[in-house]
Amino acid sequence: MSYVGRALKRFEDPRLVTGHGFFVGDVSRPDMLHAAMLRSVHPHARIRAVDVAAALQLPGVVAVLTAADITGVLPDIPTRAMVGERTVDELHAPEHPLLARGKVCYVGQPIALVVARDLYSAAEGTEHITVDYDPLAPVLDPLEAARDAEPVVHEALGTNVSMRLRQRAGDLEGAFARADHVIRQRYLVPRLAPAPLETRGVVAYYRPEDNLLTVWNSTQAPYRLKHYLSHLLNWPDDRLRVIAPDVGGSFGVKDCIFPEDVLIPYLALRLGCPLRWIEDRRENMLAYHGRGHNLDVEVAVKRDGTILGLRGCIVADLGAYFLLTTSSAPVNVCRRITGPYHIPTIDVELVGVVTNKTPNGAYRGTGSPEAAFCMERTLDLVARDLGLDPVEVRRRNFIPPDAFPYRSATGLTYDSGHYAQALERALELVDYAGWRDKAKRRKPDQPLLGIGLATFTKSSGAAGEHRIEAARLTIEPSGRIDVYTGISPHGQGSATAFAQLVADALGVSPAQVQVHHGDTAIVPFGEGTSASRGLIVGGSAIYAVLQEARRKLARLASQLLSCAPEDVRFEDGRVCNTQKPEAQMTFAHLAAAAYDRESLPEDLDIGLDFQGRYALPSGPISFGAHVAVVEVDRETGRVDIVRYVGVHDCGRIVNPKLVEGQILGGIAQGIGQALSEAMIYSQEGQPLTGSLLDYAIPKADEVPTPILDTVEIPSPTNPLGAKGIGSVSTVPSPAAVANAVLDALSGFGVRHLDTPLTPEKIWRALQSTVNNARRGDAPSLEG
Numbered sequence: 001m002s003y004v005g006r007a008l009k010r011f012e013d014p015r016l017v018t019g020h021g022f023f024v025g026d027v028s029r030p031d032m033l034h035a036a037m038l039r040s041v042h043p044h045a046r047i048r049a050v051d052v053a054a055a056l057q058l059p060g061v062v063a064v065l066t067a068a069d070i071t072g073v074l075p076d077i078p079t080r081a082m083v084g085e086r087t088v089d090e091l092h093a094p095e096h097p098l099l100a101r102g103k104v105c106y107v108g109q110p111i112a113l114v115v116a117r118d119l120y121s122a123a124e125g126t127e128h129i130t131v132d133y134d135p136l137a138p139v140l141d142p143l144e145a146a147r148d149a150e151p152v153v154h155e156a157l158g159t160n161v162s163m164r165l166r167q168r169a170g171d172l173e174g175a176f177a178r179a180d181h182v183i184r185q186r187y188l189v190p191r192l193a194p195a196p197l198e199t200r201g202v203v204a205y206y207r208p209e210d211n212l213l214t215v216w217n218s219t220q221a222p223y224r225l226k227h228y229l230s231h232l233l234n235w236p237d238d239r240l241r242v243i244a245p246d247v248g249g250s251f252g253v254k255d256c257i258f259p260e261d262v263l264i265p266y267l268a269l270r271l272g273c274p275l276r277w278i279e280d281r282r283e284n285m286l287a288y289h290g291r292g293h294n295l296d297v298e299v300a301v302k303r304d305g306t307i308l309g310l311r312g313c314i315v316a317d318l319g320a321y322f323l324l325t326t327s328s329a330p331v332n333v334c335r336r337i338t339g340p341y342h343i344p345t346i347d348v349e350l351v352g353v354v355t356n357k358t359p360n361g362a363y364r365g366t367g368s369p370e371a372a373f374c375m376e377r378t379l380d381l382v383a384r385d386l387g388l389d390p391v392e393v394r395r396r397n398f399i400p401p402d403a404f405p406y407r408s409a410t411g412l413t414y415d416s417g418h419y420a421q422a423l424e425r426a427l428e429l430v431d432y433a434g435w436r437d438k439a440k441r442r443k444p445d446q447p448l449l450g451i452g453l454a455t456f457t458k459s460s461g462a463a464g465e466h467r468i469e470a471a472r473l474t475i476e477p478s479g480r481i482d483v484y485t486g487i488s489p490h491g492q493g494s495a496t497a498f499a500q501l502v503a504d505a506l507g508v509s510p511a512q513v514q515v516h517h518g519d520t521a522i523v524p525f526g527e528g529t530s531a532s533r534g535l536i537v538g539g540s541a542i543y544a545v546l547q548e549a550r551r552k553l554a555r556l557a558s559q560l561l562s563c564a565p566e567d568v569r570f571e572d573g574r575v576c577n578t579q580k581p582e583a584q585m586t587f588a589h590l591a592a593a594a595y596d597r598e599s600l601p602e603d604l605d606i607g608l609d610f611q612g613r614y615a616l617p618s619g620p621i622s623f624g625a626h627v628a629v630v631e632v633d634r635e636t637g638r639v640d641i642v643r644y645v646g647v648h649d650c651g652r653i654v655n656p657k658l659v660e661g662q663i664l665g666g667i668a669q670g671i672g673q674a675l676s677e678a679m680i681y682s683q684e685g686q687p688l689t690g691s692l693l694d695y696a697i698p699k700a701d702e703v704p705t706p707i708l709d710t711v712e713i714p715s716p717t718n719p720l721g722a723k724g725i726g727s728v729s730t731v732p733s734p735a736a737v738a739n740a741v742l743d744a745l746s747g748f749g750v751r752h753l754d755t756p757l758t759p760e761k762i763w764r765a766l767q768s769t770v771n772n773a774r775r776g777d778a779p780s781l782e783g
Contacts, residue, residue: 003500003510007657010493011510021246024201024218029274032203033062035264036122037283038112038129040104043356043685044139044153047102047111048132055114055128060121063271064129065113065263067101074098074266075232077257079322088331090164094154094354096321098259104133105153105320106358107687108286110259115267115275138356138685142294142317145353153320153354162318163327163352167334169409170345175309179300183381188754189370190678191292191317193695194363196490198248199279200287202260204268214241215265218248220255221528222488226520232262233269244518247490251669252362253288254490255528256323285690289679290363292317293333295374301382305393309345312337312374316352318360325362327352332367332459335410339375340419340457340623341397346409356685364669365730368458376454376735377742377752384746390739391427394455395420412459414621415717422647422711423455426625429707430645435629439743447631447640450744454626454732459619460532460724467616469533470525471541473502473549475608477595479573479588481506481513484611486526487538488518492726493658494534498542500654501720505546506553507570508587532724533616535654540718541614548610557590559601620715620723624648626667626736632744637762639675639741644706646732651715651723660708663729668703670733672696674741676756696756 015021052064076095100111114125139145139153145160152160176182203216213235219225222242230237247254260277268275279287294315300308316330334350379397383390398419399406406414427433432451439449472484481502487494495515503510516522527533553575554565561568561584563577576584593599594608629643646663653659676696680688689695714721734755741757742750748769753761 003503004654006500006655008496008500008510008655009657010496011499012493012495016246023198023246023248024203024216025278027203027216027276029205032274032276033115033117033271034119034122035267035275035277036114036119036126037110037260038114038126039283039286040100040107040109040111042104042133042135043107044136045104046134046136047100047104048134050112051130052112054130055125058121058125058128060117061114061125062117063115063267064125065099065267066111067097067099070098071101074262077259077262077323078228079326080324088163088165088327091327092157092159092162093322093327094157094162096259096323096359098262106356107685108283108358109320113263113267115271140355140357140681140685142315142353142355145355146315146351153356160354161351162322162354163330163350165331165334165350166348167410168347170309172309172311172345172347175345176300179308180303181301181385183299183301183378183385185297185378185381185752187295187297187374187377189291189293189295189373190755191289191357191360192363192673192677193285193679194251194253194288194290195285195692195695195697196249196251196253199281199284200254200258200260201278202264203274203276204265205274206269206272208272211239212241213239213265213269214243216243216245217261218254219244220247220250220488220490222518222520223486223526224528225257225261228257229262229265233266241521244488250490251364252290252325252366256288256325256361258287282691285695286358286687288323289319289358289360290329291370292360293330293370295370297374297378299378299382301386303386305382305386305388305396307341307343307397310338310343310348312348314348314350316350317355317357318352319355319357321359323359323361325366326360328362329360329367329370333371335412336368336457336459337371337375338408338410339372340399340455341375342399343409348410357681364666365458365727368456368727368731369670369673369734372454372456372731373735373738376732376739380452380739380742381751390453391423391432394423413618414457415618415715416713417621417623417649418711418713419455419623422623422649423625425709425711426453426627426645426647429647429709430627430629430643432627447633448744450630450632450740450742452628452630452736452739452741452743454735454739456624456732458622458724458728458731460536460622467537468613469527469537469541470611470613471538471545472611473542473545475549475591475594477592479508479512479586479591481508483513483515483542484523485515485517485538485542486523486528487534488526488528489534490529492529492534492662493655494538497535497654497658498539501539501542502546505550506587507575508573532726532728534726535720535722536620536718536724537614537616539654539720539722540616541612543719544614545610545612548612549608552604552608553590553594555604556594556600560585560590560593560599616718618717620651620717622648622650622723622725622728624728624732626732628736628740630737630740630744632741632762634766637759637766639757639759639762641671641704641737644704646706646729647709647711648725648728649711649713649723650725650728652712652721653710659710659725662725663708664706666727666729667706667733668698670730671703671737672698673734674737674755674757676758678756
């Protein structure tokens with residue numbers, strides 16, 4: 001029986017859905033102390049003084065930490081340099097201080113940490129700290145910051161421009177000179193809050209008897225966190241253990257290092273007591289954002305919709321400081337902006353700016369959703385201006401199947417694909433022609449009907465050292481199989497997929513396989529989980545050690561069954577001679593023989609312990625096509641999604657149910673970006689959507705049940721033939737929904753609206769066109 005390709009239920013779920021999960025918030029130790037953080041209420045202000053005397057007098061308060069206590073003791077949080085294939089032209093990265101030092105630069109920035117016997121006393125302690133602020137004018141508009149207008153957020157840098165990158169290829173001026181038409185449009189992709197179900201949390205515990213510091217952290221990458229903690233705390237690597245227990249979602253936020261990640265272990269060492277800090281929801285909303293890009297694009301096209309060249313300027317609002325992944329998304333926007341299309345000439349400039357807002361970083365898709373939104377909206381404008389069907393414009397510009405491997409003008413290598421095949425399947429499933437006909441026959445008393453589509457590519461597997469992963473596999477004499485992986489999942493179901501790989505390779509049930517991860521003491525290697533690298537890199541590392549295990553087991557079985565190694569078959573928990581099927585044994589019998597010196601050939605070592613590393617040579621490129629059908633209420637501007645189809649090429653599929661779950665979650669997040677989600681700031685720099693009362697995540701009844709299908713075109717980049725799936729559906733969904741809404745509004749002359757497409761924004765656009773018509777004015781082209 002083959003398990004790879006079967007839609008098995010996740011092995012992780014029974015424990016989680018019955019309330020038996022174990023999260024950072026569940027960690028408890030005797031005499032544990034609790035921490036609470038005092039955060040800035042100003043977006044930009046000098047700190048004249050911080051008075052903690054009253055807080056220290058409160059019952060239960062044990063300690064208060066400010067910048068003065070750690071200056072010269074703990075360094076700032078480092079940022080990741082953009083090196084190798086992702087090098088930027090210019091980088092001036094302001095590092096995030098652990099606690100505000102002389103100045104605050106965004107609302108929510110940590111100023112002081114209070115430690116107390118219980119959480120309530122710690123929280124009360126923060127209310128008794130007095131901070132003498134000298135407010136400064138905030139920098140909020142990224143376009144003004146890109147022009148280096150005053151004021152400057154960080155005087156030491158002397159500029160608000162923190163990074164630059166320019167990518168050019170081909171004769172762009174010639175392309176525009178030959179063009180029959182040029183489309184110009186500015187797009188604003190708003191800042192978003194990742195809002196994982198579980199907020200961040202840290203528990204630290206020092207045992208002096210063995211000089212061991214143990215840290216529980218809701219992180220995507222316990223090994224990376226261990227590396228940075230060892231450096232920042234100046235603590236021996238072999239005396240530090242990091243545990244990532246169950247992690248309730250991340251979407252990028254838990255791939256970074258934050259002040260609490262360092263301060264809680266530091267204070268646990270200093271105070272000699274276990275210490276816990278758990279982030280509340282408002283803190284989570286103000287600690288980290290994703291997206292936040294302004295994109296100005298010009299595209300030169302022929303009359304038939306063929307793209308000749310693209311010119312773009314991207315202004316990225318990076319927030320007040322750099323975190324580990326702050327520079328990743330803007331660079332990815334530049335590299336991925338051409339999407340699945342052959343665009344021979346480009347000139348794309350990136351300007352990353354510092355503002356008095358929460359730091360930005362990687363958020364599910366990391367640059368791909370921003371790039372796809374820009375390109376997919378532009379292609380719809382091409383179709384509209386030239387009187388073409390949006391589908392036909394995409395067909396004419398796809399990278400053809402015989403062009404792979406294909407190198408884009410931005411330097412990205414595409415490994416494989418058949419883009420038209422997936423698009424045609426999506427059009428068939430949605431009944432594209434039928435809905436187009438229905439839209440033409442809509443009556444004035446019916447809701448407006450719109451059809452939108454988006455196709456996309458998504459590079460997966462990360463870059464540089466993050467393309468390397470290790471794995472270990474051990475088989476006990478009883479036949480029990482243990483897999484150790486550096487992949488640290490936070491909802492992906494990796495343990496189930498890995499067990500399926502092992503089961504197929506060794507002919508056993510997945511129930512015999514135990515997957516271990518997330519603890520640097522028992523799995524002392526790894527890079528963690530990000531960039532959809534779990535199966536591609538982690539699974540390939542497991543596959544590599546499985547091949548070594550099969551070779552040794554087949555060699556041993558060949559002696560016991562008196563046959564050639566190539567005649568040994570592993571199936572249904574048994575090992576047999578294919579030439580003589582009655583000659584067989586149980587897998588457990590074979591495993592036990594591997595520990596019996598007398599049963600082993602002389603050239604085989606005793607035991608079954610295999611480990612190795614795998615390096616991904618290049619990132620595979622996923623593809624997909626989404627189509628959304630929406631109705632827009634003429635009176636209120638409300639949008640209802642009446643049909644949604646997604647077709648994806650994610651290479652070879654190990655478990656369709658895991659793929660479906662990842663796609664559903666990404667579509668929900670994409671719909672939120674399209675219709676309701678945005679981090680909004682007041683003119684004074686105060687966040688207006690800093691809680692779930694104001695930040696509108698879609699409710700269950702607002703997310704449709706999509707029609708999904710897959711196209712399997714194996715990737716040649718890895719032995720599994722896998723491509724990423726973890727983030728892919730976040731890439732096209734905002735554009736597909738936005739294109740559908742703008743298609744519905746096209747009869748009113750509305751050319752473009754920036755997301756989120758709230759009912760109020762749509763209503764105002766409709767009212768504007770109605771009022772213009774009453775005055776006899778021409779319809780608005782800009783919306």
